[in-house]
Amino acid sequence: MLQVSKEEIAKLVQGFEKQELLTSSGVTLAGNRYIYLSGTDRVIRAKLGKVGVHCMKTQQAVVVSLYEDPIQPQQAASVVEKLGDYLVSCGY
Numbered sequence: 001m002l003q004v005s006k007e008e009i010a011k012l013v014q015g016f017e018k019q020e021l022l023t024s025s026g027v028t029l030a031g032n033r034y035i036y037l038s039g040t041d042r043v044i045r046a047k048l049g050k051v052g053v054h055c056m057k058t059q060q061a062v063v064v065s066l067y068e069d070p071i072q073p074q075q076a077a078s079v080v081e082k083l084g085d086y087l088v089s090c091g092y
């Protein structure tokens with residue numbers, strides 16, 4: 001189980017609107033600092049070594065996925081974004 005602090009989640013949520021917060025300090029989850037790769041107002045991508053992070057914001061939630069080899073970034077993105085789109089379609 002990933003132990004993410006309230007402060008880490010709050011900063012992640014802010015990063016969807018203000019990517020510049022993440023470009024300078026990265027994405028921190030469970031005490032690990034990931035290098036911010038890219039993002040939009042709905043998606044954030046980051047990486048630390050062989051571990052990648054793909055996050056998607058819905059109306060009421062943030063889906064956070066950690067993945068590593070042999071999972072490819074595109075595979076993680078596809079699953080996370082399909083789940084996020086499903087949650088949005090259900091009102092979440």
